[in-house]
Each structure stands twice: as C-alpha cells, then as structure tokens.
Amino acid sequence: MPDAKGILLTRKHENIADFRVFVFSRTLIDRKQTGRYQFEMGNKNVLIIGGGTAGLSAAVELVNLDIHVDLVEKSDFLGGHAIGYTCKATRNTCVKCGACMVEEKLNDTMLHPKIKIWTGSRVQEVSKNGRFTAKIHCKPKYIDPHKCTNCRICFDKCPVDGAILHGFSKNNIPFYAINEELCLYLKDKSCGLCRDECPETAINLDPKATEYIKEADAVLVAAGFHPFNPEDKPYGYHRFQNVITSLDLERMLKQVGRVKRPGDATIPERIAFIQCVGSRDSKLNHLWCSKVCCGSALRMARLIKERQPDIDISFFYIDVQTFGKDFEQFYKDVQEEVRMIRAIPGDIYETDRQKLKINFLDNNTHETLEEIFDLVVLSIGIAPGKDNGEIAELLHLKLADSGFFKSGDEEASAPNTGIFSAGTISGAMSIPETIASAGKAARQIVKYFRANDS
Amino acid sequence: MKDKTLIFGNGPCAHYIAEDLLSTGEDIVIATTDKTCDFSPSEHSGSIEILTDTRLVSCRGAVGDFRILTARNNKEIKRTVAGVIVAEEDQRKSNFSQYGLIGSSNVITLSRMKELLLDSSHKQSIFLKAKKVVFLTGLVKESHPAIAEEIMHSALRLQSDFNLQTYILTANLKVAADGLEALCRETKEAGAVYIKFTDTRPEIHSKSNDSVQIEFVDEITLKKFRLTPDITVVDETIVPSDYAVDLAKLLSINTDPDGFVQADNVHRFTVFTNRKGIMVAGPSRSIQTCSDQITDAANAALVSAGRMADLQIVPEDRAEIDKGLCIRCLTCYRLCPYRAIMLNTRVVVEPHACERCGICAAQCPRGAIHIKDLEPESILNHMPKGYNPQKEVAFTPFIVAFCCSRSAVLARELSRCMGHELPSGLKVLEVPCSGSISLDHIFAAFKKNADGVLVLTCHEGNCHSERGNVYARQTVDQIADKFPRIGFEKDRIAIQTLASNMGTEFAEMVNRFEANIIELGPSRLKKNQ
Numbered sequence: 010m011p012d013a014k015g016i017l018l019t020r021k022h023e024n025i026a027d028f029r030v031f032v033f034s035r036t037l038i039d040r041k042q043t044g045r046y047q048f049e050m051g052n053k054n055v056l057i058i059g060g061g062t063a064g065l066s067a068a069v070e071l072v073n074l075d076i077h078v079d080l081v082e083k084s085d086f087l088g089g090h091a092i093g094y095t096c097k098a099t100r101n102t103c104v105k106c107g108a109c110m111v112e113e114k115l116n117d118t119m120l121h122p123k124i125k126i127w128t129g130s131r132v133q134e135v136s137k138n139g140r141f142t143a144k145i146h147c148k149p150k151y152i153d154p155h156k157c158t159n160c161r162i163c164f165d166k167c168p169v170d171g172a173i174l175h176g177f178s179k180n181n182i183p184f185y186a187i188n189e190e191l192c193l194y195l196k197d198k199s200c201g202l203c204r205d206e207c208p209e210t211a212i213n214l215d216p217k218a219t220e221y222i223k224e225a226d227a228v229l230v231a232a233g234f235h236p237f238n239p240e241d242k243p244y245g246y247h248r249f250q251n252v253i254t255s256l257d258l259e260r261m262l263k264q265v266g267r268v269k270r271p272g273d274a275t276i277p278e279r280i281a282f283i284q285c286v287g288s289r290d291s292k293l294n295h296l297w298c299s300k301v302c303c304g305s306a307l308r309m310a311r312l313i314k315e316r317q318p319d320i321d322i323s324f325f326y327i328d329v330q331t332f333g334k335d336f337e338q339f340y341k342d343v344q345e346e347v348r349m350i351r352a353i354p355g356d357i358y359e360t361d362r363q364k365l366k367i368n369f370l371d372n373n374t375h376e377t378l379e380e381i382f383d384l385v386v387l388s389i390g391i392a393p394g395k396d397n398g399e400i401a402e403l404l405h406l407k408l409a410d411s412g413f414f415k416s417g418d419e420e421a422s423a424p425n426t427g428i429f430s431a432g433t434i435s436g437a438m439s440i441p442e443t444i445a446s447a448g449k450a451a452r453q454i455v456k457y458f459r460a461n462d463s
Numbered sequence: 464m465k466d467k468t469l470i471f472g473n474g475p476c477a478h479y480i481a482e483d484l485l486s487t488g489e490d491i492v493i494a495t496t497d498k499t500c501d502f503s504p505s506e507h508s509g510s511i512e513i514l515t516d517t518r519l520v521s522c523r524g525a526v527g528d529f530r531i532l533t534a535r536n537n538k539e540i541k542r543t544v545a546g547v548i549v550a551e552e553d554q555r556k557s558n559f560s561q562y563g564l565i566g567s568s569n570v571i572t573l574s575r576m577k578e579l580l581l582d583s584s585h586k587q588s589i590f591l592k593a594k595k596v597v598f599l600t601g602l603v604k605e606s607h608p609a610i611a612e613e614i615m616h617s618a619l620r621l622q623s624d625f626n627l628q629t630y631i632l633t634a635n636l637k638v639a640a641d642g643l644e645a646l647c648r649e650t651k652e653a654g655a656v657y658i659k660f661t662d663t664r665p666e667i668h669s670k671s672n673d674s675v676q677i678e679f680v681d682e683i684t685l686k687k688f689r690l691t692p693d694i695t696v697v698d699e700t701i702v703p704s705d706y707a708v709d710l711a712k713l714l715s716i717n718t719d720p721d722g723f724v725q726a727d728n729v730h731r732f733t734v735f736t737n738r739k740g741i742m743v744a745g746p747s748r749s750i751q752t753c754s755d756q757i758t759d760a761a762n763a764a765l766v767s768a769g770r771m772a773d774l775q776i777v778p779e780d781r782a783e784i785d786k787g788l789c790i791r792c793l794t795c796y797r798l799c800p801y802r803a804i805m806l807n808t809r810v811v812v813e814p815h816a817c818e819r820c821g822i823c824a825a826q827c828p829r830g831a832i833h834i835k836d837l838e839p840e841s842i843l844n845h846m847p848k849g850y851n852p853q854k855e856v857a858f859t860p861f862i863v864a865f866c867c868s869r870s871a872v873l874a875r876e877l878s879r880c881m882g883h884e885l886p887s888g889l890k891v892l893e894v895p896c897s898g899s900i901s902l903d904h905i906f907a908a909f910k911k912n913a914d915g916v917l918v919l920t921c922h923e924g925n926c927h928s929e930r931g932n933v934y935a936r937q938t939v940d941q942i943a944d945k946f947p948r949i950g951f952e953k954d955r956i957a958i959q960t961l962a963s964n965m966g967t968e969f970a971e972m973v974n975r976f977e978a979n980i981i982e983l984g985p986s987r988l989k990k991n992q
Contacts, residue, residue, distance in 0.1 A: 074769050096922075096962035103729065103925035109962040110729050112873065116963075161882040178964070179876035264881070266967040289644050296648060300639040328659070330639035331607050334719050334727045334749065340605060351661045372661055375685060436641055442758075445733040449761035452483070455768070459487050 050075045053458055056143055056225035057081065058132055058400065061089020062440055063231035063432025065114040066447035072123045074455060079223050080118070081127045081145060083396070085186030086176045088115050089233050090256065091440055093177045095263035097308035099315045104308050105333050107440030112178055114444070119180045129186075133220075135403050141225045141427065148189065149216040156211035157183035163203035163212060169193060173203060177263065183211070227427045227454050230414065231447065232400055234433040237287025237295075237392040243356035244283065244387055251277075251363050254286075255305055255388045268313050268320065270384050272363040277320060277383030280313070281367055282306045283354060284326040288390030288437075297411065299390035299437040304332030306388045307343050314346045323348045323382070325369065332439070357385060391437040404428050411436070425461075429453050466490070466545030466774075468767050469531060471519070471710055473497045474552035475753070476745025479760030480767075485509040487768055492542055494519070494533055496706055514540060518706070519713050522547070525803065525816035526740025527774040546740045546770055547714065548763050549724050551707040553746035555699040561603040562697060567673045570695045573598075573610065576617050590625045593693035597677060598631045600698035602664055606633065608640035609752050610698050615646045615655075617696070622653040629655045630690060632665055632677070640752050707747045714741055715802045717929060723748050730927045733762045737929060738802050739816050742766055774815060780835045781817035782824060784810055788831035795823035795832060800929040820928035821899020825938070830903075837894070839903040860914035860980040861888045864973060865904065867897045869927055870963045871919035877966030885970060886977040888914075897921070898931025905942055905956065912989045915980040917973065918958040925962065932960065952983050 053076045057064045060082030068078045086092065092115065094108040118124050127145055134144040152163075164185055167173045172191035176184045193200035194214045204212040236256050239246040246252050250272035253261075261268065270277050284306060288299040303326070310322045324347050333339060354369040364381050371378045393412030394400075401408050406428065409415045414435040431450035432443045468484060470477050473495035484491050485507035493500060494514040504511065517540060520532040529547055533540045557572045564570050568589075571579075579589060598614050600606045611633075618629040629650075636659060638644045651657065658665075658681065665679035677690040703723045711718045716736045717726035725731050725748035734742040744759040745751060751759065784795070786809055796804040803816035804823065812823075812832075824832040835841075866872045872893045878885065892908075894900060897920035908916045918939050920932035939958040946953040957979075959972045 070765060092964075094964070096965050096968075098922040098925070098960070098962060101923055101960040103922040103962070105727060105729050105924070107729055107732070109870070109925070109964050110732060112963045113869070116873065159880050159882070176880070179873065179880045179966075181880075184880045263964065264967060266971065289638070291648070296645040297642075298638040298640075298644045303639070328635040328638065330635070331605060331637055332639070334721065334723070337605055351659075372682060441729075441732050445755075445758045445762055448733055448765050449758045452761040452765040452768075455765070456483075456487060 050455075050458065051077075053077065053226045054079065054224065055227045055229055055454060056132070056141065056223060057229045057231055059089070059231035059233050059432070059434070060084075060087040060126070060128065061231065061233045061432065062091045062111050062114065062443045063233065063434070063447045063450075064089075064229070065111070065118050066444045067229055067231060067431050067451050068124050069114055069117045069121070070448055070451035071454065072121050074451075075123075076454070076458075078124045079127060079145075079225065080124055081130050081132055083129070083131050083232075085129050085174060086178075086181040087118065087126065087128060088112075088176075088178055088181065090236060091443075092181070093256070093260045093263060094305075095259050095309070095312070097305075097312050099308075099311050104339070105335075105441075106304065106308055107444070110440060110444060112180075115178055115180045119182070132400075132403065135228065137427070141228055143223050143225060143228075145221045145223055147219045147221065149218050151187040151212060151214060151216065152183045152185055153211045153213070154183045156209045157185065158209055158211075159184040160208065161185075162206050162208065166202045166206045168200060168202065177260070187212075187214070227429065227457060228404065229450055229454065230400060230404065230428065230430045230434055231432045231450075232394050232396055232434050234391040234437070235394045237389040239286050239387045239389055241293075242286055242387075244286070244354075244385065245357050245359065245365075246387060249357065249359045249363070249365060249385075251365060251383065252357060252385045252387065255282075255302060255309070255386055258309055258386050259305070262309060262312065267316060268384065270363070275383075276317065279321045279323070279380075279382045280310075280384045280386060281354075281365075281380075281382040282310060282322065282324045282386045282388060284324070284388045285353060286387040286389050287392055289327060290390075295390065295392070295411075297390075297437055298330060300330065300442075301332070301437065301439045302388040302390060303330040304439070306386070307339070307347070309386075310347045311343055321348070322346070323350055323380075325350050325352055325354055325367075327351070327353060391433055394434060397434065409435075425457070427457060427461075429457075466527065466770070467492055467542070468546045468548060469494060469529070469542065469544040470548045470550055471495070472548075472550035472552065472745070472747070473500050473502070474550065474745065476552075476747075476751075476756040476760050477548075477550035478502050479757055480548055480550055480744060480763050481511070482507075483760055483764035484767060485511060487764075489764075489768055492544060494531075519710060522714050525805070525813040526738075526770070527815055529740065545774070546742070546767050548734075548767060549707065549710050549714070549716075549741070549743040549747045550745045550760075550763070551704050551710065551724075551747045553701050553707075553750070554704045556702055557699055558599075558603070558697050562599055562667050564667065564669050564675065564695065564697060566697075569593075569673055569693060570669070570675060570697065573613055573617070573696055573699050576694075576696045577613060580617060580620050589694065590621070590627065593627055595690065595692045596621055596627050596629045596694045596696060597675070597690055597692035598629065598633075598696045598698070599667070600631065601633045601635055601637065602660060604700070605635065606637050606698055607701065607750050608637040608643055609701065609750050611637040612640055612643055612646070612752060614696075614698065615643070615650050618655045619646070619650045619653055622650065622655055630692070631655060631657045632660070632679075633657070634660050634664075641754060701746070701750045703747060710747075714738065716741060716743070717800075719749075725749070726929060727924065728927075728929065729925060734759060734766060737800050739818070740770065778814050778817070778819075781814040781819055782812045782821070782832050782834045784812060785831045785833065788829045790829055790831075792828060794826055794828060798822050798826050798930075798934075800931070818895075818928065820896035820931055821894065822896065822928055822931055822934055825899050825901035825904075826934065834899070837899055839901065839907040858981060858985060859888045860886070860977055860985070861912055862886055862890065862915045862917060862973065862977060862980060863908040863911075863913040864889060864891050864917040864919055865894055865897065865900050865908075866891050866919045867921055867932075868893050868895050870921040870925070870961055870965075871969065873963035874919075874961050874965045874969040877964065878969040879966075881966045881970075883966065883970035884974070886973055889973055889977070896926065896928045896931040897935035898926070898928050900935050900938060902938060902942065905938070909955075909986065909988050912986070914983075914986045914989070915955045915957075915976060917976050918956075919969075919972070920958065920960050922960045922962060951987070954979055954983060955986065
C-alpha cells in the first residue's frame, strides 16, 4: 500500500530559531510513553474530511486520546474560512469572536506528529468492510514546503491576479499555492515566471497528481459551509467593484488592517452593511438565520470606527441577533457609533466615481430614501457546502431538505455506521459552537470505538 | 486507584454527563441539593454514587486529588475525586417589573405558560375562556434565542391546539438558534402575529381588574392599535442558579459578569474553567438551548475521560517556592489564576495545576518563586553581549520585545509570513504569559543595552491567565511613571495588546515603536559607547 510520506508535511519551522530566545510551547505530552491510557486507542485511525475549524478541533481532541488522524482538506490551506477572519478586538479588549482560537487549533494540529495532513486532497471513494477504506486524490504539490521560505517573490512576479494564492496563518505551510484554474503554465505552458524566479527552486510546475488508499476506523465529516454567493441578489456583487462581502472585509482587515475601496484604493467615507444576504430568505428557501453575521458585521463596524473614525457606517438589518455574553452592553455602545436602519434595501445602483446608490424604506418618515455610499458590505450567510451532495453520496447518507447534513441528534448517521459529523456541515454555527460540536463528535467517536471493541 | 468524577447537578445536562461517563466505565459521584434524584442509568460499567440533599462546603486539593467536603443536614460527607463538573440548572427571573406589570392569573410568566401547556387539566379553565394571548419579549432588555424558542413553541400550540389568537410583541426577534427561523415561519402560518418595534414601544396599561391594555402605533402602517389580551405572557431573564453562584465561589472559579460559572474568555471554550480538573457544562456556564446542553455534556465527558493520561507525568518546569525566602505573605495564593498554590504546612505549588504563567514569580515581593527558564538572569544569558552598530550607518535601535507565547509570538511569525518588514534591531523574548514579566525583566533588558522595551500582550479579556496582561500593564505603567523622575525617557517603554492572528498590526506596532526610539536616540544606559 502506498504510504503518505511523500506528501506528509513535516513540521518545518521557519528559519527563525535565531530570533526566538526560548521556546515555550504548551507541552504536548506523548501519552504513549506514559502507557496509562483510559482505553487502548493507539491502533485506531479516524479520517476527517475537512480541515477547517471543526476538522482541526476534532483532530486535536482525537490525537490527545492517542487516536491517529488523517486530515483531508480540499483546498491548499488548512483553517477553513475562519483562518482568514480578522481579530475584532476594540479598545484593547477582546470581543470573543473566537478567530484566534482557530489559529490556536491550527497551531496545535501542526505540532502534533500523529495528525497526517493532506492538503489539496479529496476523498474519492469510501468503502466499508469492517474498517473504512478511502481513496484520497491529492492534487500536484507545486510548491515544496521544505524549500519554500515564504519570500513572496512568486506572488509578486506572477502576471495573473489570483493565480498564486496565499495563506492566512503562519501555519499555512507553504504560505503560497498555485491556483490551477488561473495559472498560465497549467493552461498553455505560456509562463513559468514563478518557477524561474524562485530563489530556492521550490516550485515545480510539472508534478503529477497522486492517489493513496487509506484505512480508517471511523469517518468524521467536517466539510464546513459555503459562503452564500450574492451574485443572485440584486446587489451587483462582482459587477460593482465596491460591493464586497463580509468575508472579503474580514480578509481585508486581517491583511491591511484598514478599509479601502477595492475599486480605487481610496478610503471610503460612507459604508453600508447589509445583513441577511442569503439568510432568512424564503425566496431562496434559506429558512435559517446564519447566527454569526450580526456579530461579525457589528464587531467589524466597531473596529473600523476605532481605526478610521471619520468613516460613517450604516447598518441595514431585520433583527439584531444576540451574540456574546456582553451583548447588551455591546449593542448599546455600537448603536452610538453606527447608524442602525431596520430595513433591507431593494437594490443597488452604481453612480459616478463608482459610488453606490441604495434605496430603502425609512422607518421614521415612511418614505423611500435614496442614499449614496462609497462601499457596501454584504453580510453573506452560511449556505450548505457545495460538496455536500457528493460527500453524502460517498458515504451513503441523506441530506436534509435545506442541503445541510442532518445533525448528529437527528441521527442521520445512525450510531453504528462509524460516520460522524461536526461543524457547519449541518447548519450555521459560530466558532465557539463549531469547536463544541467537534468536541462532541470526538466523544461520539470514542464511544463508538469502545462499543465496537467490547 | 480509579479516579472518580464528581458532578454537581440534577438537571438534564448533569444526567447526560453521568450517562455518558458511565457508559465508558468511568466512576462518578452525583451531588445535588435536591431531595431526590431520579437518575437511572441504562447499562453501564462504571460505578455510581448519588448524594442527594447535599451542599458543598469546601474543596481542597487540585486536579487528580480534590478533597471535597459536603454537608447533608449538618452531617459531613467527605469524598476524594479526580475531577469536578458543575452542571447545575439555570433559573428564571420574571420580567414583570420591566413592563410595569404585576403577575396575576392572567398576567403570567413564560415558565407558567409552559407549565399550563404541559398540564392537560388546565385546558378547561384558562384556555377555553380566552381568545387573545399576547407575548411580551425583548422590549426593554434584549431577549435571547432560548426564550424566543419557548415563545414560538407556546404560540404554535396555542394557535393550533387551542385556536387562540397570539400576538408576539418584540424589538429584535431572536432567531439565531437551530431551526428557529423555520419555526417562526411555522407560527406565522399557524396565525401568530408578530409585531416588531424599533424606535417606539407599546404602552402597557395594567387595569384594576387585572386586565391589561396595550396600545401602540404599528411602525409599518402607522396605524394605532389597541390590544386587550385575555392572557399576557411576559418573558423572563435567564440567570445562573444561586447554588451555581455559590459553587463558583467555593471552587474558586471565575464567573462572567452575569454570574455564570465560566469567565467570558475564549480560552475557556468549551467547558473549561480557570482551574484544571474543574469543568462547567450546560446552563451553569451560559444560556443554553436543549441541543447546546447535549453538546456540552459530550464535551465535559470527553475532557473528563481524557484527564487521566495527563496526570501520569509530573511536569518539572513549574513554579517552585523557595521555602527559605518565603514569608507566607500569600501574594501568590491571591494572584494565582489557576489556584495552584496550596497552603499546607508551608506554601507550595501543585505542579499539575500550575500552568506556568509566571504571575506568582513576577509578583512575589521576596523573589522567592522560581520558574525554570523564566528568571531575568536566564533571559539575560540569551541576549547578545552588546549591540554595537557600525558608526557609519544610521542609528539602529536595539528593541527588546517581550511577547506572550499565545499571541504576540504567533503574530510575529505571521507578520514575517505576510512579508512585513520588521525592525532589524528587534529581539523577541518569548514569555508564557505577559504576567510573568517583572520589573527585573525590564531592567535587565535595559541593562543589556536595549534602547527600548516593548511589552506585547493579549487583549484584555483574552488572557489565558485571566489577568496576566493587566499585571503586565501595571508593571509597565509603574516603570513609565518613574522614568521621568530619574531623567530617563518614559517612551522607551511601551505596552500594546494584540492577538495571534494580527500579523499586520504586529508589524505596525513594532515599526511605530522603532520610529519613536529613533527619535529619542540611543539609550544613555548603553555601555561601550
């Protein structure tokens, strides 16, 4: 049987040993040495589909119980959507969004030798005959993680916007990846700039995809959600450059720390947040609240107000949802900084200088108002993952009508199938909720192993 | 010796945990203040003991060896357990006063409504006479999805089973829980009317004959309405039970501002507290729906069952108290966020409970506490002997940044990945928690020719040691306050907060600090110049 060694990422630390004086990492105890386990789990292996918050959290919990983990992530980077989220602390005070916890879970995952990481990989076939046998398809590894030093030259030299992707965490190793859809070399071999310019010769544009067979005792589906694509809504996303999604804003704040208009890189004077884009929408048959958007948007609005106090922010909403334990106070404070408008705009038009005109019904005057904004942020909801159907078919499961997996409590995955789910694959969840659901899944897996061994 | 887990509580969450732990052969003790406990586990392999009518008196010891003293009718019961889980239920406070109402037979709380709906004998009396039911929720203070869920379920039953007209008056309708938006639609289809208020509020008048009159202007149609409900249901505020609050005190667990038995800190996700071996699950830690409780229970069981392996190794790098120097001032005992300081015949550190944050060592007035590798001297040894920039080039300040291992160190690495330029004279000193930085550390850095010292900590409320960043700030403020008096620039020392995912901000902070130091010029404390 082929071994995964070829693609297993070693925990290559940056060449910064000279900078760090002494390393304090939370001690990772190799519990095998102690020889005193609650249960003998050392021969068990769990296949986790999805390397986002849920997959990482579950992996960390499982290896802590001496269970081996194969973590399969379809994209080039671990961490899911949440690894791109910005820290939303204001006034030097944490607002408990949980974004840094994802970073911590990823850090723990990278440190643990018993987690095998398969980035850029997909599970293609799963069969069960006692244990599970899975075929894992790995797309070519264009950038050698052992050689890459994150010098960014490839990213800067690449002539095509978006053909080289970058990670969001120092634990995204390598930090850069080739986007197969846009790379010119992969299209017609017309460019090879990144390979030629790489001072470490870390880039090889001709490797082959590989396939591996892995065995597992249980499968955990943690493939996450799909951020709602607002192109179908009349808000001009992708048509107007200055209409962005909340996810775009998260990444912008994480990388640049300030808001700028994508259209012309100027600082906007007026920003509008539009909530519930793709959530609570009966026309789309999205009969759920995405739970996280109010918190994310209002926290970001406050962060922007703190860093760029001259920006006016308006917040269009249906109902403000409770988030965080200090919501009452937060909501009071934010209402003083942000103009709250309880209306959802009908459509958006572009006016001169790429400004955006929004029509909405004003609550006080009961007239339709027309206002001009420089930037519009669409708070896009949590929609079912695009691969949900495929994964369900792979595992012979049925999806709920909403397109999400049925949650564990509904026992879609009957307790003895050895298939478990965690995270936003079964509906909207915040980061803390996702971590909790991963913990629950880990416990279910332990119990499943116990029940089937005795 | 098998280790036992003590579970406080007698509600669904406590029972889920008990069932879960027993099923994998753990031994448990359930302690409840209730007179009876109807918990009857299905097939299990662990042992179970149930202590009813029992209250906690004290808890000594640390993870792996908690010595629990409880009392039943003034009779003491002692147990030794390895871990503790607090899984008490919450309690409800009626919100009558918020709406200027007084409870009566037709002005009732949401809990009362739930009782009435469960109790079939009441069908005749109250619901048959009534026509209109009004629910008041979230109009004065913000509501919660857990409350909204109960209101929607009640409204649905009243509409469909009793054919009553229900009105739900609210400000922000809370639907951020699983299935709530769909449930809301269902209630609307069943005939429930939702009236939402934004800038206005309904006027609620309570009449002498216990009837209620509600007048309001509908914000959409601008029409005036008057409702005279036969039953008015007022929402409730969910608060932790009094016993849970007592438990938090007795177990020395930090609570959140509302008194729930878990500090509002991301490092406590999901069931952790500031004390190793003590967990909190279910409605004791936050407002929860039923499915949240099941998730919490599984998490508590997961951590509880995985605990034993941790206790096998005695960590050697924890804090140690020099008994010759210790004067038993108990500063460490008061400040230790993890309650790892034990008062036995002398003051000692329990290594399993110690998280090596270094707060005790930094704050000990006698310098009696030592942690391997965290002494100012050992940090000195790692510093370059001297920093001698070449005369010709411009002044490159030597900046020492004390960075918290959980935030700033990771942010620095991210900053490098993102390709940010960092000052060439920057030296990062990693500390487990910024609370471990003492005056000595900072002076040591200046002594070692630092031109500036930057302390980078976690954001407030994000410190794993709860207040380590606060202590660091006090230390820095104290020094910055004294510097001008001795003729030294106070801007040479600064403190900033950030999180592990703030690479851009890290670069901004250190570069801004470098610019400040360049303006100030080399430190006068520098030797060999």
